[in-house]
Structure formats: C-alpha cells, structure tokens
Amino acid sequence: MNLNRRSFLGLAGLTAAVAVTGCSTSGGGTAGSKAGAAGGPLKMPTYVPFAGPTPDLPGNAQGLDPGFLKFPASPVKSVKAVPGDGSTITGLTYYDGPIVPQMSGNAFWQEVNKRLGVTFNLDTGNDEGYPTKFNTIVAGGEIKDFMWVAPNQGLTKIAQLAEAKFVDLTPFVSGDAVKEYPNLANFQEMTWQAAVMNGKIWGVPVPYSFFGQVYAGNKKSWDSVDGFTAKTPDELIEKFKQLTDAKAGRWALEPAYVNAVAQFNQIFRGVNTWKLEGGKLTHMFETQEYVSAIEMAIKAFQAGVFYPDPKITDIASKVAQGTVAAQVLSGAGWVGVPNQPGYGTAWEMTTFIPFGHDGGKGVHNLARGSVGFTGISNKNDEKKTKMLLKVLDYLAAPFGSEEWFFLNYGVAGTQHKMEKGAPVKTKEGETQLAFSNQLKFMTQSPEFLYYPGMDETTKAIHTAQQQLLEISQPSPILGHYSETNIDKGQSLTSKVYEYIEDAVTGRRPLTDFKSVVEEWKSGGGDKIRKEFEESIAKAG
C-alpha cells in the first residue's frame, strides 16, 4: 500500500508468476521454524500488535488488511527515543521512480537524518538491474550496512552469503527479544519467515501483502457483460470474446499468458505451487488442474482475446481506458490501484474472485506477506547492530503512528498541508518525499487500506479481501527451505514458463508439456521436492 507499487510491479513482473504462486524461489528462502539446523528450534519473534487508532474495517491475523475511512486524527507515538548515534548508514535498496533530490537540496531527507539521528547514504537498484547491482556489490566485497535481499530475483547462494556477511539477528529479535523494537514486534510470523534460513533470522523482513496475484478488471467493461465472474470456464471465455473488438482496438486480457494460466489454475482449484499429502509433495506442474488451466489459456488465445502484442508498456492506462479489460496484479499492486491518479473519476476497478470450474468456489493462492528482507552487514558490532535495528524499528512504524505520518508526509507546512483532516502533499513534498520510497524497501509499515475520500472503494476492496481469504490456500512450503530451490528454482521454473508462453501462443504443442516437466524434474525439481519434504518431516 505504501510502497511504490506500480514500479515494484515491474520488478515482480520479471518473474511475476513465480511471485504469485509463491514458488518460493525466494532469495530469502525460509527454513522451518521448528527445524533449526543447530542450536535447537528457532523461536519466532513474538507478535505484539500495534495499539494505535482503531480501524473502521478491522483486519485479522489471516492477512485481512485493516481499513481506514478517515485519516487517524491523532497519530500515536511508536518510537520512544532518537534511534541513531549520529553515524552514517550505508545501504542498498530498491527504488524505481523519479530522481530523488540530493540530500543537500532535500529538506525532507535532512529532516529524516535529524529525527533518526543518522545520515542515510543509500545506493539503489531498480527492476531488472537489481540482481546485477546486488551481485556486483557483493562481488566487490563492499557489503553495505543494510542490504535488501529481493525475493524471486535470481540472487543465489543467499544462505551462504548470509552466513558469510550478515549479522545473525536471532539473539536480537527471537521470541520476546523483539519487544525491544515494538514496531518490528508488530510484524506477523508469516512475514518474519522471509528472513529465516538454516534456522536463524538473517534480517528484518519488508512487510507486504498476504494476497497472491489477482485479476483486476475495468468495472465498466465487466459490468457490460454482467460482471467479472462466470459459472464455467467456457462461459468466462465467452465473456472475454464479448469484451474483445479487435477492429475497435479493444481486447479482454493483457498478454501475460503465464499469469493468466495461474488465474485459471485457481478456477480448477489447482494447488499453490505445491500440494502436501501425507508428507509427500506434488508440484503444480505435475497436476491435471494446471494442464487444464493451460488448455483454457490456449482456448482464450485462439479466441483472440489477449492483446495481440506480447509486450505492453502502458497496461495500467489501457485498463483505465478500457482498451484492455483485465490485468493480473500482485496482491499489493491490486490494493494500490485506487491510489493512481484519476481513479474514482475516470474509471473504477472490479476484482475477479475465482469460481469453481464445476460450480461452487475456486481457490485463491496466497503470497507470503513480505517482499524480501534487509540483512545487516556483520562488519557492525553488537552495539551498532542494535542501533541499526532501532533505525529499522523507526522505518517499520505502522499506519496511525506519528513516525509513519512523518515518513510518508514529512513536515506540515513544508512537505504537506492538512485539508479537511487529511494530509495533501505540497509540490515540494511530492519530489522530496520520493526519498521515502527508498526507505520503504529496507522495511516499512504492515499493510493497510486507506483511500482518502473513497469510502466505497475501501469497503469494496476490504470485502474482496474477505472473499479471497474465504477460498485462500497458503503454500505448504512456506517456512521451509531448499538450497536447490534458491539456487536453481527460478531458472527451472522460468524454463517451464517459457514453454507455457510457447504453448499458449501455439508455438509448441501441449503434448510437449510432459517432457518439459520431466526436464524440470531431472534438472532439480525432484531434488527441490526432496529437500522440502525433508524439511517438512523435520518440522513434524
């Protein structure tokens, strides 16, 4: 919600479908919480929810985001003292957006330094460049104080890297120790798992949506065909056809074929990457449901309902205009849509809640509630580590706290002014606050829903979240760790996904799928399965 979602979408897009299905090719792979390799079982940080303003629409521990219709009138103080010790902090983080004014000309940045008692000296990477930049910095041996470890981004040998270069944060945050950092204690257990490997906690996770990918549609388009739902796959394809008018330059679906297959997979009640039965794992590639989903996508392609070029750059505006009726978004990207300029007046969104292919309900495959984690360089001693954790604690300040308000809106009169009880960024603030988006990829507030002046939208998304949670299934490997998956998972999966693109567009026959999956298995898929099964067995 408060990350720069649109740009992060691009990052997720690199291996979008991997992210969705929570295929756990996560850079920050997760180890069994009870499967500590050495030193006994790992105690996850105690969850102490933030006692701030009561939301109008309550959230829950399953991942439902709290919704606020009004901006909290009196923000609560969540950090007691200035966290920093006056030193300079280096960091590598994600940023993709307009150029941030330099520190010397950026009053907000200076104020952040002042309030946190440090000087931020951050290096950033963006979309496709992030893994390269990360690997280059690692190769150069200049590990920064904070290193954001991206999930699904082809950062390999992360466990080894962490053992060699990061501080083991387990003694600092495990169990009740985390209470020292109240805003970090406000992170749910599922979120923390992003930073767990080999039974130790290697960083502070970046909280993110618990929801997996969803089809977000243009409400007006879908209202014309009686809503974004159907009773059978054929009926849905029929609706796609009705929404497509190539002569007029209108198509039903964006050309993200793999993401479409993932959506259709949920109609067939396919698994969330893996299915666990009696200690045995089956990958979604090996299930009939997934094949049915590919078949459905092939049918849709043959019906010509996908946008005809596989690359589409301005998809958000095409959906807003109704030129394309639906696009797949990450859970976080989805709830970020109403923050886009023009939303609510120019267009509105509708969400696809997967139905069952044979009647009844479909499923929704959950994500993992985080987007990577930030590791702390082990060049820092214990005292400095504690200081750095205090800084992250400040950055994790939740919605409704004074610190969150400052990090997102700066100082009244300079970066924002209050209008009708809600803050509005000044022109100066708009540019300066871009710095805030760099800080968010070190860590940030847990998710929430707040769309100023759009009560109906807030309620609609809150309702859709409840509907998705009703049919949601988490990935069974969440909290488990496979070295092979981290090293090779992404590469293996992307080969299968490349085949799926070929199959959907008719470049290769569906009969090849079997051999592609065989290759996936022998290339490492079977090994990944074995490692996860062992991890699950160990955890009991």
Place this chain on the structure above:
Amino acid sequence: MTTVESAVRPPQGQRRTEGEASGKRAGRWRRDKTLFFLALPGALYFVLFFYIPLLGNVVAFQDYAPFLGFTGSSFVGFENFTAMLADDAFWKAVGNTLEITLLQLFLYFPAPLALALLLHGMLGNRLKRLVQTVVYLPHFMSWVIVVAMFQQVFGGAGSLNMFLRQNDISILNIMNNPDTFSLLMTSQVIWKDCGWGTIMFLAALVAVDQNLYEAAAVDGGGKWRRLWHVTLPGIRPVLIMLFILRLGDILSVGFEQILLQRKFVGANASEVIDTYVFYNGVIDGNWGISTAAGLMKGIIGAALMLAANKLAHRLGEQGVYNR
C-alpha cells in the same frame, strides 16, 4: 589494379642501418615523446578495460560465487564446459546464432555498400549531405526505440494491422512470428545501421582514382563495367578488411535487440549465445557456465578472424594489418 593498391598502401619509410638507429634513439624519443604520451591514455584504457578483465575468464574453470570471489571459489577444471556442451539450450543458441549471423552476412553486409554506391553516384552536394544525415540518424537511436517503432507499425496492434483489420483484410504476423524472426532482425539491423555502415565505403570510394573512370569511359566501358572494373577493385582492400573484422564478432548478434523481442517469439527462436550467457550467468547465477560460453565465443571469433586474415594475406591482400 596495381596502381590502386600502391595508392592505398602507405609509403614505406626509408630503411636505416643498425648503427644509425641506435645513435638516433635519443633523438627519436625527443621527437616522438608527445606522440607517446598522446597514445598512453588509449593504451592504458585497453589494458585496464580489456586485458585485465580477460583474467576474469578464470571463472570458466570455477564453481564461482560472487561473494567468495576468484580466490575463494573452487576450481572445477573443464566441468563447466562439459555441462555447457551437454546443454540442449546451448546448442539451440549456437544454431540460432549461426542462422542469424549468416543471414546478416549475406543480407546486411552488402547493404551499406550498395547504399554507398548510390550515394556516391548522387550529384548535388547539398542533397547528398542531406540524404547522408538522414540515413546516419537511425544509428543513434537506441534499440528500445527502434523495436518500439517496429512494434507500433508492424505489431499485432500496430498501425499496419489495425488498418488491415478495419478494412477486413487478414492481418500479417510480422513481429510475433518465430519462423521469420531472423529476417525481421536483419531488416531491423539494415534499417538502423545501413546508413552508418556507408561511412567507410564512402571514404574508400573517394580515394578511387578519378582518371581510371575517365580512362574506362574512353575505352567504351558503360556504367556497370566501370562499377565492376574500377570501383569494386578500388575499394577491395577496405571491403576485405571490414569483412574480416565482421568475422571477429560474427557470434555477437544484437544482444539488446534480441532481449527486447524475446517475448515476441519465444526463446526457441531467439536464444543466441549472448542471451544464453546473460540468462544463465547474470539472471540464473551460473557464472561458470556462462563465462565458459563467452570464452568459447571469443576464441572462435578470434580464430575466424585470424584465419580470414591469413587467407587474405595468402591471396595477396592487405587484410586487417600490413605484414
């Protein structure tokens, strides 16, 4: 023909005897000092950015992890090469590379020559310069723009296909057709770089002795005869040099260009050695195998170039450098 060759060949310096040379060494240093220092930054550039990075090829023989570095990673001998040669995707990439590169050699290589001949034949200097400027321009556009423009015009939702649709004519699959991808790539390269490629040829054309044309005309040689007997032999050394240099990077076929269009046609049609290296190494973290592939590519390119140069020398041509 001999006249032409000696005209292009730089004049030989007068040979000195041993004694004279050593005696004049100090004098030569004084004389050439400036030149030496002028050349120094260039030489340093090559050492720093070309020769020293060559040492990084050691990764091809290691199970390399960036954070362990060259010294920390273990040596695995030729394992990376064996793994690479056993990888179907690698051979697919080699096949695609050869297909694209041969097509470009036959279709793209002659294109700037033809354009240069046309430009050279143009009368009216102002018009000629205008045309030259226009054909040079695309070279300075990035591939992102070129590919986007091609998509805007020829793509599935491009202006051509929208026009066809609106007039109920069946659409043409130009951008998303794996079967014709190498042709599409070659036409993009011609569109972008053909004009730029004329520069060398134009310079060579100017150097052709005008008297020969007159002599040929007097002997009754028509336009085509003059082209065949005067122009082409006149620019032959340049032609051969460019051809040999082209062989050197014959296995590099438009990395960016392909990366941008990979989604259009799938990896099967578009994976080339360079993208194989990129996806395997940078994206998937298989540094060893990728470096092995890059190293092989470099060695094959260098071998081809040296062989072609040798052959050129055998046939009495200058090649890339004088012996």
